[in-house]
Amino acid sequence: MPRPAYFVAMKPRLHAEDPVADPGFETLCAHFGEDPAGQFGAASVPIYQTSTFIYPDAEAFEARRGPDTPHYDYTRGGNPTAAVLEAKLARLERGAWAESFGSGMGAISAAINLAVRSDAHVVCVGNVYSPTSAYLRHIERFGVRTTFVRDVDPQAFIDAITPATRLMYLESPTTGLFEILDVRAITSVCRERGIVTIFDNSCASSLFQSPLEMGCDLVVHSATKYIGGHSDVVAGMVIGRDERLRDRLFREIELCGATLDPFAAWLLVRGLRTLALRMRHHEQAALTVALVLSGHQAVRKVHHPGLESHPQHTLAKSQMRGFSSLFSFELVDQSREATLTFLNRLRLFRQGVSWGGHESLAIGGRLFGGPNPQSRVIRLHCGLESIPDLVADVVQALA
Template sequence: MKPRTKLIHGGISSDPHTGAVSIPIYQVSTYKQKEIGVHQGYEYSRTGNPTRHALEELIKDLEEGTRGFAFGSGMAAIHAVLTLFNTGDHIIVTDDVYGGTYRIVTTILNRLGIHTTFVDTTDLHKVAQALQPNTKAIYIETPTNPLLKVTDIKQISTWAKLQDLLVIVDNTFSTPYWQTPLALGADIVLHSATKYIGGHSDVVAGLAIVNNHTLGEELHFIQNATGGILGPQDSWLLMRGLKTLGIRMEAHEQNTKEVVAFLSGHPAVQHINYPGLTSHPQHDVAKQQARGFGGMVSFDVGHADKVADVLSKLKYFTLAESLGAVESLISVPARMTHASIPKDRREELGITEGLIRISVGIEDSEDLIEDLARALD
């Protein structure tokens, strides 16, 4: 089944009870049991809900995994996955990682005695140097947020298996339409489904997918025990969003190519981060492991004053947190999504005060380019 067909016909594509081609919203908390412990597959909606289950089956199929899980937010999904580890364990984490992920591992996990080392995971030698006797996993974000660095998932996964480590991949920027990390050797895939999977800025959600039944049982136990589940209404919205993911991702990418071509020739732009550029350090890796380069771009205009000037003149790019929606969004990582990272750490990574991140929407590309031209000029 081809990717665009799988988006429509994967998982549970119709209601087995009525034949409805759209899975109903089962707005229910509990279920009638015939006798104690005898039920029709569901007993309490924290443990399982038919609408959420349909979403979880669909994302499992799309990511080529064995089991999927839907959570109330991307951070809830990340927290649940990181709860698989124990006091004294060590995790290697991509250095250029989303601010929320940085915050949870440095201010929450550390309280539990789970230690982390931030490493440039695009360099396997640096990853190997960070290995400790108590290392249990490698957490990769690729492409990264906001510098769009690309880690070779297959290379890292092959090395990790020799060290008996789990490989966790945040696949938010690429989505399963462009990239399937489990097929490249990863063990767990994460998504902030708020972004491209939902696609319409109307839902907050997270997804996790595993590649074996043991991990599935462990993660389901954590999800049920801690309760960070996604509700049926939001589960339905994600399934609706997924049906158009393919055509949206293609439209995002086409617009992004045109926007990047414009930015590349503008004198106010000092540097551009986009894996689709042949000048990108990991362009060949991105081309090899993904079917597309996505709709995220970051570029540097030099200093904060220039950023403020650009933002004040935009019409179609909306200044907002988040990304991956049909409308184009713009943000300043140092002051928004990555503000929780200390300033010296941001500067060390290259997240400068002049860095702008854009999520290119599916509007007419000429309007988007004219908008950026007016602002940058």
Template sequence: MSNLTELIHSIPVDPQTGAIAVPIYQTSTFVQEAPGVNKGYDYARSNNPTREAAEKIIAKLEKGAVAAAFSSGLAAIDAVIKLLKSGDEIVAVDDIYGGAFRLFHKVYEKFGIKVTYVDTTDVQAVFQAITPATRLIWLETPTNPTLKISDIAAISEIAKANHCLLCVDNTFASPVLQQPITLGADLVVHSATKYLGGHSDIIAGIVVAKTQQLGEEIKFYQNATGAILSPFDSFLLIRGIETLPLRIRQHNANAIAIAQYLSEHPAVDKVFYPGLISHPGHELAKRQSKGFGGIISFTLKDDSIEAATAFVTSTKYFKLAESLGGVKSLLCHPATMTHKSIPAEKRWAAGVSDSLIRLSVGLEEVEDLIADLDHTFQSIQNVERKERVEVA
């Protein structure tokens, strides 16, 4: 059985009615036969059939024991950090999503949880950053937004040897391309807003646990703090997952062509895409993933916020917006958008320069997307020539 066939048929038919689509159980509570005697559901914060169906599908996709669906990706990350206590430490990837950095720095550091940021592409650097208080290693691979690739299997060995949990943010790759639990990770998180949902119409987060015990701990915090995914959003998430492999295939194909185009453009300084042979993580990405994803970042030779702003406000098909992973192509300027909360010095050190632009390559015809980028480059160059003439 192919992965696509298995995925489609892992989505259950409703046993009561035969509905081919998972029903939306839009209810807050469930009638009990007697106190504490029910059909597996008592209150929708604790459990809901639609959300439960989504969680089981994603746990199976990620080869995990338990999945928990949250109201956002940050709520999912928050649940993982709640596994820690005051005095514990985290070793985290330096090129980290700005929202995760804000949560770590502005929320959890004041509760006594210390975070050390390292270049996790250097396995030795990860090892050296660990202290007796380290309880969690936090990876993104590929990272957001410079698409660094870290060796999940090697870092999992370090985590196990030092009695740490390893959590991998798998948002950029999706379980279609990469399954960190099979490589040794204990936990996987997703901003399901992105590729899992795939249509830019929900906000959702997922935590998948390798073991039943760890999954039950996450489910405890899901219920105790209440940041659950609603029944309707759970339904939309399931609907998005039905086409996930097909969408990822097209995202990949489009992104490879665009990355090649950008790598040859005279106005571009660097292209960050693991599908390019020139990418330092290319061989590792080939080993631990089944593809390279739909996200590309690049810097301009004019390394200024002004140049990047001119570019991201001039495209036609690439829409300027936060987020990624949807059907429509998006672009953003991390320095002033997604990573604005990170101090400039840390951002620069991680490789997020002032002119870095992130593309979320959608499902449009790739020729149209390349034409859009080409026209944008030409338009900016024409403006620059005009300005130079006026100054002269």
């Protein structure tokens, strides 16, 4: 097969082994992909803060282009610090490989790009991460059309498929309303028809959900959120079910340049060491606050799939091993003034975009595309503060 016009060296793949037989999630986070003996005994993964990798002689430099002799060449195409992160995420997501990016949208756009062409059709969940929907609309200028499905019934997704459909893009829980999709029912049809399925697992995390095992081809993460966990890094990840799409994604990385820098990769490796501990606190905090809100007279509805009152609670339990920091709710008083009053009374919950960090966050506004487009919802991210303090904060803000 002839080489493409722009040929780059393929980076080495880190072949890691489980540290013990049948390791738990926490053990994988702590040790998988690491080799202290090969890094002078350092307990922390080294930061290879370099743009260029030097070769000992001209023959070695020339050999880097061989298909059977991959080498680090230039950090845009791979870095040893990022390789540890990628090995961990591939193992945690139960995938074959992972690639890192300089932002969540870098990962999402690259994954979408590898699946579509100028005449492609995309089916996407309606209540999706808003930058994702914006990107899908952005590439309409290249002839890519998207159908946004506002229903959670899997048949609605199947009915939206056309002969031109190349990509199914899913989130579950969904953004805003935290609806649950029957992932297996959708992916089984996609696999029969040769449609690539991408799943954004940022909301649930690798600890609580495994989309690849439910038939998805690619998983994307905004690693800025739970993987980093401290609101101090911007990054993204793509994890693949098998080798089919890896080379195509690598071309997107090389030619679009959404590279993760080595220090950011190190921060994410550090974040993974405490991921399970943080996620369990996030889960308990959010469930506790959601239960309190569900019984409050000022609250009309709570959207949390971990509550038995959620219409898809049973489906959620069948697909997920736990729940995250996020949920939303609606006030009885749906006026803008009531929403702003509640938000401004909060003391621990700060107002800001994103989520997944140590600090609790709250945002509010109209929910577009839900069952009632005029509904005002308030989304909470329950951070790592004391759970009784978080409960007290929302209760006093509702008073």
